[in-house]
Amino acid sequence: MKVFRTLSSALLVLLLLVFAAGAETAKTGDPAPEVKAAPSEAKAPADPLTVMARVGETEIRLKDVREILGRLDPQRAAMYDNEMGHRAILEEMVNMELFLLLGRELEVEKDPGFVEMLESVKKDIIRRFAIDRVMKDVKVTPEEIAEFYEKNTENFTVPESVRASHILVSGDQEMEKVREDLKAGMSFEDAAKKHSVCPSKEQGGDLGYFSKGQMVKEFEDAAFAMKVGDVSAEPVKTQFGLHLIKLVEKKDASVRPLEEVKAELVEALENDKKGKIYQDELARLREKYKVEIVGEKKEETKEEVKEEKAREAGK
Structure with a gap:
């Protein structure tokens, strides 16, 4: 069917993400990037480690295909969760690996634009990991959940x-x-x-x-x-x-029971805590690294006001 011959741009993006994260690679010793895909009429094997295709020294396994499938929205996943769909995904994964090999042939890693983009992506990952590290210990206790529920029952009242x-x-x-x-x-x-x-x-x-x-x-x-x-x-x-x-x-009118809204409460309370930690950490970092917004009028401290008045009086 034509629908399986060309994957959407959204799926291609997901494929690129998976390959950027790194597909499992096994050295086979073959110098040329010869592509060997499983025949389309063969039944998809159940073992997730089964090799579905080889592109040069890279092996694409069934679990890699399933990972792509797991990243799709439910409607699209249902469309591709069959033998023809798996084959279509596999073909696109092979295509992406071929472009990866082409990029290495062309030494795109040396391109200034590539280096700049890579550095930008690296900074984004560092920021994300830093924020996650700061937030990692945020927890909500059963007592906090119960207290919030009791004090805010009107928010859980069904009219x-x-x-x-x-x-x-x-x-x-x-x-x-x-x-x-x-x-x-x-x-x-x-x-x-x-x-x-x-x-x-x-x-x-x-x-x-x-x-x-x-x-x-x-x-x-x-x-x-x-x-x-x-x-x-x-x-x-x-x-x-x-x-x-x-x-x-x-x-x-009725009040939704605690167990029914517990997940919502945990999420809300965690977000509140994370928001406070986020702001506190920003305040600490601004103090540590002395942030200055160029062109913004600086608010004078009390000491600076006194010094200014003293200078005016001495004129």
Whole structure:
């Protein structure tokens, strides 16, 4: 299939990243970069260390192909997680290795642009490792989690909500036809499918759950005042037209249990701690390395103000 012959630029970037990190290499003693790929009709072996292709002295193993697959988004991964997809990935990995060999032939490492880019990447990696090193000991204790949860229960409160269905029509004549069908025994859902002008008609008028503030006031007031199973005695008029409402279910306000929100709390508390450490470390570094923003007016210290006043007085 054509879809497997050309991989997207996103996948190519991932391939480059993997090869930049370094694929496993084994010395075979072959001087020429001869490419030997596994035949396409062969079934992919299960052993992750199985060699899938050789490019000169470099071996590409099944686990390398799987690593690429693991870096793809779920939809694309599903597309390539088969024999043809694995072969397509393998072919691109071979291509990237060939370009690596070409780069070495051309001695691109000596190119000034390459050296500059390499130094820039190196600096980025150093920064990332430095920040990770500073943050590595950040931990959140169970006591901190429990305390934050108790003090902020309002943040974990799920408001009262209702589930309702409705039939929306433009005027009184249309609403009368709805009422006639309901009196004749037609179900609310079927009447919605027949008469409603709202897209929800496809679901029998079902609007799902909603809390206060999500619907127009007239509709919301009527829905929240009803009992489960009731159909509004009179149509509710809004800017959209006339609604006949059926209340399907009602949920009282509740607080999400700690276990349900624990992961969110850990992440939030860790981020708070990391943010403080980050700022504290920056303050320490600015003091240590004497940062100066060129052209920015420097704020005078109290001692400097006194000295300035003394000089003025001595004139």
